[in-house]
Amino acid sequence: MSDSDGIEARESKPLTVDIPITSNNNDDSFKGKIKSLINNAMENNPYFAAGGGLMILGTGLALAKSGVAMGSSLLYRNLIVDLEIQSKDKSYSWFLTWMAKHPQRISKHLAVKTQYVQHNNGSVTTKFDFVPGPGNHWIRYKGAFIYVKRERSSRMVDLTNGSPFETVSLTTLYRDRYLFNEILTEAKELAVKSSEGKTVLYTSFGPEWRPFGQPKAKRAIESVILDKNIKEDILKDVNDFLRNGQWYSERGIPYRRGYLLYGPPGSGKTSFIQALAGALDYNICILNLSENNLTDDRLNHLMNNMPERSVLLLEDIDAAFNKRTLNSESGYQTSVTFSGLLNALDGVTSSEETITFMTTNHPEKLDPAILRPGRVDFKQFVGNATEYQIKNMFLKFYPNENTLCNEFMKKAASLKKPISTAQLQGLFVMNKDDPKAAVATINTISDPINFN
Numbered sequence: 001m002s003d004s005d006g007i008e009a010r011e012s013k014p015l016t017v018d019i020p021i022t023s024n025n026n027d028d029s030f031k032g033k034i035k036s037l038i039n040n041a042m043e044n045n046p047y048f049a050a051g052g053g054l055m056i057l058g059t060g061l062a063l064a065k066s067g068v069a070m071g072s073s074l075l076y077r078n079l080i081v082d083l084e085i086q087s088k089d090k091s092y093s094w095f096l097t098w099m100a101k102h103p104q105r106i107s108k109h110l111a112v113k114t115q116y117v118q119h120n121n122g123s124v125t126t127k128f129d130f131v132p133g134p135g136n137h138w139i140r141y142k143g144a145f146i147y148v149k150r151e152r153s154s155r156m157v158d159l160t161n162g163s164p165f166e167t168v169s170l171t172t173l174y175r176d177r178y179l180f181n182e183i184l185t186e187a188k189e190l191a192v193k194s195s196e197g198k199t200v201l202y203t204s205f206g207p208e209w210r211p212f213g214q215p216k217a218k219r220a221i222e223s224v225i226l227d228k229n230i231k232e233d234i235l236k237d238v239n240d241f242l243r244n245g246q247w248y249s250e251r252g253i254p255y256r257r258g259y260l261l262y263g264p265p266g267s268g269k270t271s272f273i274q275a276l277a278g279a280l281d282y283n284i285c286i287l288n289l290s291e292n293n294l295t296d297d298r299l300n301h302l303m304n305n306m307p308e309r310s311v312l313l314l315e316d317i318d319a320a321f322n323k324r325t326l327n328s329e330s331g332y333q334t335s336v337t338f339s340g341l342l343n344a345l346d347g348v349t350s351s352e353e354t355i356t357f358m359t360t361n362h363p364e365k366l367d368p369a370i371l372r373p374g375r376v377d378f379k380q381f382v383g384n385a386t387e388y389q390i391k392n393m394f395l396k397f398y399p400n401e402n403t404l405c406n407e408f409m410k411k412a413a414s415l416k417k418p419i420s421t422a423q424l425q426g427l428f429v430m431n432k433d434d435p436k437a438a439v440a441t442i443n444t445i446s447d448p449i450n451f452n
């Protein structure tokens, strides 16, 4: 309220101070004189009377103001409830994506989230989601209004990736607080649905796992052609392991199993692991041990903090057995050491199952220590194409072309050199609709890198 308001209030209702005038007024005592002096001043001096009035009015206003502030903070504390979601929490991106799709919202500040969507036929399209940008927004959810504020800290930075620290806070009436849970559950379900029937590939980003691109369409296990019984044996072993959690726990054995697939490049090791993860409805966490700056500590941390329902894939594990090499640009390369890898494999303490697949092109470089049960429980050689694989791959690309298939196999055998399944795939892709051309050009397959 302005000063003029105060004066108007005083003028409309003259303010008097009611001090009883008693017989003491005429008293000769000192006290009586003072009293009568004050009474005179207040009654007869208009300036003094106005000042006193103003003072009382001001005090009243100040009290009212602090009362309103206290009342509103009391109201806020009792009737309003906030939820803060930090950018490092999983729900953060789930909520933003959910809000981008929520129809009842008022957002003036938008931010774009670009996604590549892989369809079941393999094609990839680009999709733009307009998520709420930093600023204030409103949504209406199940009849309640929710105020949404996205804030970006100018001072705090996520040290793992250099991106600014962010929060989204949701504010609503206390009585509607249960809606927060409903919103987050819906947001999570939306995220799960978007990766349903797909395999999420996680890669390491600093000390944490991050989805690498969009979830990929699952690879059918039939599309990977390994030599007889290899797929079946591994699949049986994994399923057996997954069925026996109780057995492990009763005997106090860490509930983990390690698989080693070794063999030449392009023989389908990684493709098989991806297909297997899809068949089990698991995601994959991929780590390449030859990656620069992957230290023992980071490896240990990552292996102990995997997203749920994930298979761990450690590629090129022989890299951990190389001596440190001097790199001209950055001095010594830091990479995982042999003992670091063993510690990480032994130290996985998750109560959930841990399935680790390791691959290498150089099994001869592995130290026998890694091959002991508990670290590697199942070893499998995955080699260059056998007769069985050549036949099955040919017929998969050119169904019913049995005669040409026989011709192709004879020519492949006459080459007298190893052929990888990746090379066969390359040849068939080049001659998609022309099996005869594939037969005619088989000798164009160059030597794979000699293995052993």
Ligand SMILES: Nc1ncnc2c1ncn2[C@@H]1O[C@H](COP(=O)(O)OP(=O)(O)OP(=O)(O)O)[C@@H](O)[C@H]1O
Pocket: 223, 224, 225, 226, 263, 264, 265, 266, 267, 268, 269, 270, 271, 272, 360, 361, 421, 422, 423, 425
């Ligand atoms: N046995 C196979 N069946 C079907 N496709 C295969 C097979 N082997 C290789 N391919 C194809 O060749 C490509 C490379 O295969 P993949 O990466 O799985 O080989 P890899 O053995 O893991 O190689 P590396 O040891 O170099 O990592 C993929 O496109 C895959 O589809």
